[in-house]
Amino acid sequence: MEPVMEVRQVVKRYPGGRVIANMSIRVGKGEVWGLFGPNGAGKTTLLKILTGLIHADSGTVKLFGIDIQDHYASAMSRVSCLIETADAYEYMSAERNLKLAARYYPDLPKGRIDEVLELVGLSNEKRKKVSGYSLGMKQRLAIAAALLARPELIILDEPTNGLDIDGILWLRGLIARLSREEGTTFLISSHGIQEMEQVCTHACIIGGGELISQGRITDLVGGGITLEDAYLYAIHGQAKGAARIHA
Structure with missing residues (x-):
């Protein structure tokens, strides 16, 4: 193989x-x-x-x-990767950050953003600005972005x-x-x-x-x-x- x-x-x-x-x-x-x-x-x-x-x-x-x-x-x-830092636009919500990332994947299924937010445990915080996130929550968001396109x-x-x-x-x-x-x-x-x-x-x-x-x-x-x-x-x-x- x-x-x-x-x-x-x-x-x-x-x-x-x-x-x-x-x-x-x-x-x-x-x-x-x-x-x-x-x-x-x-x-x-x-x-x-x-x-x-x-x-x-x-x-x-x-x-x-x-x-x-x-x-x-x-x-x-x-392939998807997360190297060195968990970057995100802090003035935006987690949901909005993932919507921006989703623009790179035109064939992304509807509902995938909600699915990965659920996977990483951020569903209840998805409309909160990232500036109010803890370091651990930002890391979860970065992992959600890495999972978005099912790499x-x-x-x-x-x-x-x-x-x-x-x-x-x-x-x-x-x-x-x-x-x-x-x-x-x-x-x-x-x-x-x-x-x-x-x-x-x-x-x-x-x-x-x-x-x-x-x-x-x-x-x-x-x-x-x-x-x-x-x-x-x-x-x-x-x-x-x-x-x-x-x-």
């Missing part, structure tokens, strides 16, 4: 020394990938390359078998930002349901490794711009080893208990 996303030997260098080095990832339909790494590891840079916001120096990125540099619009037509691949950068415990539980449930029932594929960059372990099917751990470890969650954890332990081994060469001893 053609992968939803295929990254082959992607390289990106910056004058200051930051780098993405020979990154290769293959993501299948309905999989939920967690992208983990410390600050400055290159997570957001990689996401920007995957969505065409910046170009790699070398290597290829294909979405649904389409090269993103050669045919950007076609490659991105089935087959959703790329999320720190989607739990601003969400309380109930919000994180809701988001995990939503991701699990969409991947299971609709075959939606997710790539999620997050510092919340404990939260994401419970919903991700695969993990990719990067450090210093290099791919250190990747694979199925079931292959990375077990026998008392959590994904957090696997992360600490990959990044620091020590488990959580050792990290406490040497702190």
Whole structure:
């Protein structure tokens, strides 16, 4: 089966020394990938390359078998993303913000806006100006916008930002349901490794711009080893208990 996303030997260098080095990832339909790494590891840079916001120096990125540099619009037509910030027009309501976004999707079914507002729990607040929203509500609105056109691949950068415990539980449930029932594929960059372990099917751990470890969650954890332990081994060469001893 053609992968939803295929990254082959992607390289990106910056004058200051930051780098993405020979990154290769293959993501299948309905999989939920967690992208983990410390600050400055290159997570957001990689996401920007995957969505065409910046170009790699070398290597290829294909979405649904389409090269993103050669045919950007076609490659991105089935993709939605939320990277870095949850932007919205604060002087408008959530409903009005989504109506503006819906103009990019002429075939959007009638009622889809109300449907996604219900999905993210903002139905009762849909006519309230976004300026009066909490950070968590703004994050929910951004997720609603990402879901609007029923994308087959959703790329999320720190989607739990601003969400309380109930919000994180809701988001995990939503991701699990969409991947299971609709075959939606997710790539999620997050510092919340404990939260994401419970919903991700695969993990990719990067450090210093290099791919250190990747694979199925079931292959990375077990026998008392959590994904957090696997992360600490990959990044620091020590488990959580050792990290406490040497702190």
